[in-house]
Amino acid sequence: MIALSESAKPIDDVFRAxxxxxxxxxxxxxxxxxxxxxxxxxxxxxxxxxxxxxxxxLENCGLVHSRKAGRVRxxxxxxxxxxxxxxxxxxxxxxxxxxxDQLDTYLITLKEK
Amino acid sequence: xxxxxxxxxLDLVLERVVDVPRELVWAAWTTPEHxxxxxxxxxxxxxxxxxxxxxxGIFNFTMRSPEGKDFPNAGCVLEVxxxxxxxxxxxxxxxxxxxxxxxxxxxxxxxxQGKGTRYTATxxxxxxxxxxxxxxxxxxxxWGQCLDQLVAYSRKM
Numbered sequence: 001m002i003a004l005s006e007s008a009k010p011i012d013d014v015f016r017a018x019x020x021x022x023x024x025x026x027x028x029x030x031x032x033x034x035x036x037x038x039x040x041x042x043x044x045x046x047x048x049x050x051x052x053x054x055x056x057x058l059e060n061c062g063l064v065h066s067r068k069a070g071r072v073r074x075x076x077x078x079x080x081x082x083x084x085x086x087x088x089x090x091x092x093x094x095x096x097x098x099x100x101d102q103l104d105t106y107l108i109t110l111k112e113k
Numbered sequence: 114x115x116x117x118x119x120x121x122x123l124d125l126v127l128e129r130v131v132d133v134p135r136e137l138v139w140a141a142w143t144t145p146e147h148x149x150x151x152x153x154x155x156x157x158x159x160x161x162x163x164x165x166x167x168x169x170g171i172f173n174f175t176m177r178s179p180e181g182k183d184f185p186n187a188g189c190v191l192e193v194x195x196x197x198x199x200x201x202x203x204x205x206x207x208x209x210x211x212x213x214x215x216x217x218x219x220x221x222x223x224x225x226q227g228k229g230t231r232y233t234a235t236x237x238x239x240x241x242x243x244x245x246x247x248x249x250x251x252x253x254x255x256w257g258q259c260l261d262q263l264v265a266y267s268r269k270m
Binding site for chain 2: 094095096097098099100102103104105106107108110111
């Protein structure tokens, strides 16, 4: 049970980080390629300090990783962290849903042949 | 005309729309060569499947656990309306012989929708316990990998 409560914390942080639309948007953007803070902040009508705070939440829970080169801080996605959330959601699926997911994937490959 | 009435307390009903012609969906549900590719949730595999597509015909499949243990399932085809409806059950064996452990009846209904297909898979159970058991089966086995595959696949689309 101790192991369970310990392992519950990172996933709590991940879901908390995912609960905000700005942060989700940033993750979507980073799934394409790494980007600097100014690039990431550009689509948002938000003061930079507030935006940097969002980035801090994403980095603290391990969803993104940053590196500073000169005056530019570049962020990149850490897919392994996101997998925590994916796995949790996956566990909530039923046998039949999983089965039909596989069927649909298989049907698409059949259709392409 | 449908004789069965899904009961949300007892049955599992899943509806999907796929952008695939109905003939292909029907083939995937009714031919062993196709069924072995998708029927078992990975990392489980379907190691064997035998279908005689007519009322009273055999509907058997064997699922293998990640540890290599085989779980055979024997059933009987009840109704076949090509491209439209397939009904089978494990309450009977081939030739309508009553089985030892009746658990569920499956109704697969297909409908054309544009160029694609809407299909409904219904698992009919005797009681709520049966439904729950079915829902939880394989629940903790291999979900991660299956979802990985799905996510990896959907990224390619």
